[in-house]
Amino acid sequence: MDRRELLKLVTLATGGVLIGGQMFLSGCKNDPKLGGVDFSAEDISFLDEVGETILPKTKTPGAKDAQVGEFMKVMVNDCYDAEDQKTFHEGIKALNEACEKMHKTGFMEASPEQRQSLLISLDKEAKEYQKKKNDFDGEQKKKEKEEKEKGNKDFKKERMQSHYFTMFKQLTITGFFTSKIGATEALRYMPVPGKYDGAFPYKKGDKAWAATG
Template sequence: MERRTLLKMIALLTGGAVIGGNAFLTGCSSSKESGLKERLNLTPQQIAFLDEVADTILPTTPKSPGAKAAKVGSFMKVIVNDCYEAPDQQVFLEGMDSLDAACNKMHKLGFVEATAEQRLSLLTAIDKEAKEYMAKKGDLPNHYYTLFKQLTLLGYFSSEIGHKQALRYNQAPGRYEGDVPYKKGDRSWA
């Protein structure tokens, strides 16, 4: 799957432009080249937190492993460090604290300690809030949940697990077939 096609699909799924999309299209650059002030040094606990958020967005199903198995938290760290501008890096970092605080407020538990149902209800409410925010944002910074969701989708569907277990992957597809029969329940092609 081409990078541009994947970015278009993620933008369509999340209801907006892909944040940092220009960096994905032109290639990531080092912090010195892009003018980023500093790299985020995420702790293993923060990466585990991001894995839990990603796994709530794309959980394990009977047919494929979830985002946690694809190590999306580590992917997020790399992309945020190498491709995001300083304001989006700050939103991302503060977003982890905001998400945990919102979970504490809603369920009296931190996000990692919450049950799968509690996490899902929280992320559903925040997703709605993020869509409303992004619709009227203007010059405001990006919403942190939009960053999390887009990176989860990009990280998962560009991983080996996403390609080979969630999608139908055929490394050497052979000849072009423009009209392939679809059976209900079939996975999409990678």
């Protein structure tokens, strides 16, 4: 899957552009001075389970098979700025607390059904939050333009942080569909280079096309 097409998929699924998307597209890494969020082995396992609840294994591999926890670690450290790193890291604790509040148990101890109901609730919450954020960002962009027209070069836009679950969901989707297992087993796979055949037969139920490169 082309990276730009993937960004469109992420935006459609979460209502917001991929956080750190420009860094992701360019392949750049953060300044080493920024430092990275310290992820423990427990954090990675936790994120794998969150990802697996979002994209579970069925007849095709799930998020855990694609090791999305490790992918999230790399993306957060390489492509997130310091504020987003902080929000993401605090989100691990927030999601676990939300599970304890809803089901009286931690996320890792929760049943698949409990995990699913929790994430459905958080997804709804995150999408409502994202709508407010989009409106806020739009107003700030408008204000920035007005201030620049006035000659105010010192104006700085205010910032509304993203919802942590939006981050988890975005990185789960991105990590899965950029992984080898996601591209070759969860999608119909055609290696690149290869010829384009616009008349290639398609049957209902076939997987979507994917290509590596």
